[in-house]
Amino acid sequence: MTTSKSLTLSILFGGVLTLSACSSEPVDGAALAAEKGCVACHGQDGKAIADIYPNLNGQWQRYLRLQLQAYKSQKRENAVMYGMAKDLTDEEIRILAAHYGK
Numbered sequence: 219m220t221t222s223k224s225l226t227l228s229i230l231f232g233g234v235l236t237l238s239a240c241s242s243e244p245v246d247g248a249a250l251a252a253e254k255g256c257v258a259c260h261g262q263d264g265k266a267i268a269d270i271y272p273n274l275n276g277q278w279q280r281y282l283r284l285q286l287q288a289y290k291s292q293k294r295e296n297a298v299m300y301g302m303a304k305d306l307t308d309e310e311i312r313i314l315a316a317h318y319g320k
């Protein structure tokens with residue numbers, strides 16, 4: 219009973235993974251950071267290009283995700299980052315945070 223249930227689950231999960239791997243949406247964090255323009259200030263790997271921009275590398279994913287959500291909702295106020303975050307989906311925020319954070 220339990221075994222067949224977890225087998226069914228893993229088949230379902232495997233199917234979901236295969237589907238998302240085939241999707242044309244960019245799920246690669248580096249590609250998404252380039253596409254969204256984050257790299258212009260925070261760099262490819264989160265080492266910012268100038269000292270007026272925060273480094274993102276080495277930061278916790280959870281912290282980065284919460285900051286992006288806060289900019290989006292304007293709980294954290296910053297005109298530049300609001301502009302960058304306002305149209306990001308929850309999934310894009312998760313991917314970007316995973317790319318830059320650890």
Ligand code: HEC
Pocket residue numbers: 251254255256257258259260270271272273274282283285286294295296298299302303314
């Ligand atoms: C034009 C330059 C610029 C671009 C482009 C940009 N940022 Fe930022 N980012 C900033 C600045 C400036 C801050 C600091 C804002 C503040 O004082 O809250 C910041 C802050 C952040 C923070 C919070 C860091 C911390 O330590 O709290 C995160 C996370 C972040 N940016 C992610 C991103 C992501 C992801 C993108 C792409 C969608 C992006 N940024 C695009 C300039 C930029």
